[in-house]
Amino acid sequence: MLRLIRTTGPIVTILAALSIAQAAEVKIGTLYPITGGGAIYGSPAMIGHRMAIDELNSQGGILGMQVVSVERDTKLNPATAAAAAKEMITKDGVNVIIGGLSSAVGLAISEVAKQEKVIYIATIPKTIQMTTNRRHDYVFRTASHTDFEGDAIAQIAKQLGAQKICDIQLDYAYGHDLADGIERGLKRHLPDAKKVLDLRPKLRATDYNVFITQIMGAGCDVVTSGLWGPHFVDFAKQASPFGLFQQIKYITGGEIGSQEIAGAMGEDYPDNVWANSYELWYHHSTQEHKNFQEALAKRLDTIETPMWPVLALIGVRMYGAAAEKAGSLDAASISDALKGMSIDTPVGPRTIDPETHQADTGQFWGPMVKKEGVPYRVMDPITYIPAKIIE
Amino acid sequence: MESLLEFIRIDMGSPGLATLVSNPKFAFIQLLNSVSMGMNFFIIAAGLSLIFGVLKVINFAHGAFYMFGAYIAYSVTETMGLSFFWGVIGSAVGLVLLSVVIERSLFRFVYDKEHLMQLLLTFALVLILGDVAKIIWGTDQYSVSYPASLSGATNLGIAYYPSYRLLLCILGPVIFLALWLFIERTRWGRITKAATQNREMLAALGINVPIIYTGVFVAGSALAGIGGALASPFNSPTPGMDAIIIVECFVIVIIGGLGSLWGTFVGALIYGFVFNFGSVIVPNGQDIFAFLILLVVLLIRPWGLFGRPETEGQ
Numbered sequence: 001m002l003r004l005i006r007t008t009g010p011i012v013t014i015l016a017a018l019s020i021a022q023a024a025e026v027k028i029g030t031l032y033p034i035t036g037g038g039a040i041y042g043s044p045a046m047i048g049h050r051m052a053i054d055e056l057n058s059q060g061g062i063l064g065m066q067v068v069s070v071e072r073d074t075k076l077n078p079a080t081a082a083a084a085a086k087e088m089i090t091k092d093g094v095n096v097i098i099g100g101l102s103s104a105v106g107l108a109i110s111e112v113a114k115q116e117k118v119i120y121i122a123t124i125p126k127t128i129q130m131t132t133n134r135r136h137d138y139v140f141r142t143a144s145h146t147d148f149e150g151d152a153i154a155q156i157a158k159q160l161g162a163q164k165i166c167d168i169q170l171d172y173a174y175g176h177d178l179a180d181g182i183e184r185g186l187k188r189h190l191p192d193a194k195k196v197l198d199l200r201p202k203l204r205a206t207d208y209n210v211f212i213t214q215i216m217g218a219g220c221d222v223v224t225s226g227l228w229g230p231h232f233v234d235f236a237k238q239a240s241p242f243g244l245f246q247q248i249k250y251i252t253g254g255e256i257g258s259q260e261i262a263g264a265m266g267e268d269y270p271d272n273v274w275a276n277s278y279e280l281w282y283h284h285s286t287q288e289h290k291n292f293q294e295a296l297a298k299r300l301d302t303i304e305t306p307m308w309p310v311l312a313l314i315g316v317r318m319y320g321a322a323a324e325k326a327g328s329l330d331a332a333s334i335s336d337a338l339k340g341m342s343i344d345t346p347v348g349p350r351t352i353d354p355e356t357h358q359a360d361t362g363q364f365w366g367p368m369v370k371k372e373g374v375p376y377r378v379m380d381p382i383t384y385i386p387a388k389i390i391e
Numbered sequence: 392m393e394s395l396l397e398f399i400r401i402d403m404g405s406p407g408l409a410t411l412v413s414n415p416k417f418a419f420i421q422l423l424n425s426v427s428m429g430m431n432f433f434i435i436a437a438g439l440s441l442i443f444g445v446l447k448v449i450n451f452a453h454g455a456f457y458m459f460g461a462y463i464a465y466s467v468t469e470t471m472g473l474s475f476f477w478g479v480i481g482s483a484v485g486l487v488l489l490s491v492v493i494e495r496s497l498f499r500f501v502y503d504k505e506h507l508m509q510l511l512l513t514f515a516l517v518l519i520l521g522d523v524a525k526i527i528w529g530t531d532q533y534s535v536s537y538p539a540s541l542s543g544a545t546n547l548g549i550a551y552y553p554s555y556r557l558l559l560c561i562l563g564p565v566i567f568l569a570l571w572l573f574i575e576r577t578r579w580g581r582i583t584k585a586a587t588q589n590r591e592m593l594a595a596l597g598i599n600v601p602i603i604y605t606g607v608f609v610a611g612s613a614l615a616g617i618g619g620a621l622a623s624p625f626n627s628p629t630p631g632m633d634a635i636i637i638v639e640c641f642v643i644v645i646i647g648g649l650g651s652l653w654g655t656f657v658g659a660l661i662y663g664f665v666f667n668f669g670s671v672i673v674p675n676g677q678d679i680f681a682f683l684i685l686l687v688v689l690l691i692r693p694w695g696l697f698g699r700p701e702t703e704g705q
Contacts, residue, residue, distance in 0.1 A: 035521065037631030039530035076631075171675060200675040204635050206626050207431075209424040209556070210670040210677075217410075217417055230532050233627040237534065241544050241553030264627070265534045 026062045026329060028053065028316065029094030030071040031081055031109060037204060038076030038101050040229055040260065041308050045101065045124065046071070047299065048309025052316030062323045070094050076101065078108035085112040085120075095329045096121065098315045103127035103146075103173035110139045119331050119338070123315035124308075127173045128181065131358040138331060140338050140352055142314045144361040144387060146174065146226075149253040149276070150181020152365055152385040153224050154189040156251050156274050162222035164196045166215045166248075168235075169226050171200040178226040178253055188391065196220050205231065212239045221248060228254030232261060236270050245270035252276070257368055258307035262376045269368060269377040276363040276385075279347050281305040283364065283382055292346035314345045318352070318359075362386040408672045419549050421667050427556035429663025430563025431622055436640040436655050437570060438614030444587050444650030445607040446502060451513040452493075454637030455520035456486055456612045460619025461628040462524060465533045475538040479620040486616030487609050494608040499601065517633065530630050535623040555624060562621070566614075567656050574652065583607060587650065642681055646688050648698020657696060 030049055032042035049069065056067045070092045074081035081100065088094045089112070096119045100106040106125025113120035114136040122130060122141040126149065131141055157165065167182060169175030179198065186193050197218040199211045212235070215223060223244075227235050232254060239245065250273045255261070257275030281297075281304055284290040292313075296305045318341060323329060326337035339354035350359045365385050368377040411418045439453045463485040464478035473481075493516065501509045536542070537555050544551040574580040585593050586603050594600045619628075626632065639662065647658025662681050669680035694700045 043530040210667045230629045
């Protein structure tokens with residue numbers, strides 16, 4: 001008996017110590033694409049995410065526990081993201097999942113969060129479904145959504161006096177939902193406008209000539225769109241020689257006003273584009289933004305910082321604040337705490353609607369113009385369109 | 392540029408089959424769209440088909456070579472400030488160097504291995520080259536400017552059309568002709584052709600078969616690099632661009648016949664036509680027609696329109 005105690009005693013002690021050590025940390029499951037096409041946004045988002053983790057730990061962590069980030073690559077693939085989310089919950093024992101990029105990926109992660117009863121904070125996916133018909137107790141969003149974005153596009157279309165509108169969206173959840181959001185927005189703000197063309201190139205399309213020539217033939221005066229990232233770059237580069245941007249105004253969501261796009265395209269960025277961005281490195285709307293931007297610039301060793309880090313940072317901050325408010329890591333308690341939760345962010349305060357689980361995340365909008373001495377387009381004038389839909 | 396829009400604008404509302412039939416100007420533009428798209432794909436897919444024809448290796452890493460071509464063109468033009476012409480040359484040279492190393496250090500060991508082993512090797516290369524590209528160029532997206540003289544549109548009488556895309560319409564057939572003349576009209580071309588039939592017999596005749604293999608692999612890879620460089624002004628160099636192009640290339644070479652130059656040329660044109668005209672007829676079903684054709688070809692003539700059925704002993 002004594003021998004048994006001697007043998008098992010140290011093992012039990014080690015296991016107990018390990019269990020205490022495990023309990024003494026908060027595990028954040030992080031899902032962004034860091035390889036393949038999505039890495040363009042996933043990699044900078046990951047930087048913001050890590051900044052937020054460092055920030056929390058420097059302030060004593062969450063509920064006095066150190067915060068660790070368990071990171072997985074979604075490869076921009078919903079199935080990969082869902083499998084990774086499941087594994088992080090069941091094997092790694094993460095307390096929360098934060099991230100996601102692309103609406104399809106966001107919806108896939110959300111389903112896993114629902115099944116496993118683990119909080120998921122969507123920092124980038126915009127599909128309206130996540131906070132309407134596919135909302136559940138454990139999903140919350142700090143990004144904007146397709147109805148806010150569509151309404152903003154309709155407001156700008158009204159300002160520009162649009163009469164005939166061509167709409168071009170990517171053929172997946174975000175594109176379809178944004179098209180619907182624009183349609184609803186047009187009914188509110190510009191009911192007399194006529195939509196003359198709906199086009200849906202596939203996600204990751206490479207050749208847009210057939211769509212460009214259809215737009216130019218359709219006789220529209222405004223194009224509304226949500227082609228994001230490389231989709232917009234390729235579309236614009238292919239449409240410019242046709243003269244599309246000389247004659248037709250282009251209003252676009254998908255954060256085409258961000259530094260990532262403006263900086264990458266430089267002189268190739270076309271005229272007559274009205275675009276949006278969550279954050280602009282040159283627009284210090286708050287002192288906190290100035291501090292954040294300088295810290296990010298130092299971290300990246302560049303003056304012109306990307307937009308995506310702030311989104312990831314807000315998601316982590318929101319979770320940290322909710323856990324502190326709940327006083328526990330229990331998902332149900334944190335879910336309650338997140339409802340109505342308000343935090344300060346570098347781009348202004350953010351509050352989560354207790355009914356929809358959606359943060360009041362507006363965006364900066366404006367025409368992308370040339371500025372003397374600047375080698376890329378900048379947004380000017382910048383208008384913040386709040387996350388508010390008035391019926 | 393105002394007149395360009397007037398040329399193209401045909402006030403047709405939502406297009407469709409009726410518009411294609413009733414409006415020759417619109418149909419003509421879609422014809423040019425089809426040819427320029429097809430020729431862009433032909434230049435890339437020709438290398439894939441050539442490598443399979445001689446080496447009998449299905450090279451999944453071909454898309455990665457295309458991606459490297461686009462990135463090198465970016466570095467040469469935007470970072471080093473040289474002209475686009477040098478960007479294309481730089482991509483070709485870069486891919487020659489890269490493919491020599493890969494062929495000599497990896498591929499030559501799997502020529503006699505089963506297809507599964509070859510596929511695994513090329514798939515591993517896809518992952519490795521993807522990470523190497525990320526290390527060199529990061530995860531940003533880039534924009535390569537059109538050459539200044541080709542950044543606008545050319546008046547073709549019936550309609551204006553982007554000058555750069557017209558260049559592709561010309562370059563594709565030129566590259567096709569050059570490859571065809573090399574294979575059919577030169578001694579080395581005939582030797583290469585013989586290598587597709589019986590490599591053992593060729594070796595028995597004293598021909599240095601490994602050199603032929605290296606040459607073919609390098610030429611095929613250089614074509615991918617040139618294709619990537621030529622596409623870079625309208626397809627921004629980004630991580631993951633290899634995964635998209637390789638699917639389209641495989642559709643083309645399977646329709647045309649793996650290993651057949653004519654097949655690749657015709658397959659690329661078929662792909663361009665069914666994509667563009669199909670997108671007008673069924674706007675949100677762009678891939679339906681190309682994959683339907685692929686399906687029919689696989690069922691009726693699995694070796695492709697211009698390919699040859701594999702016989703025993705080959």
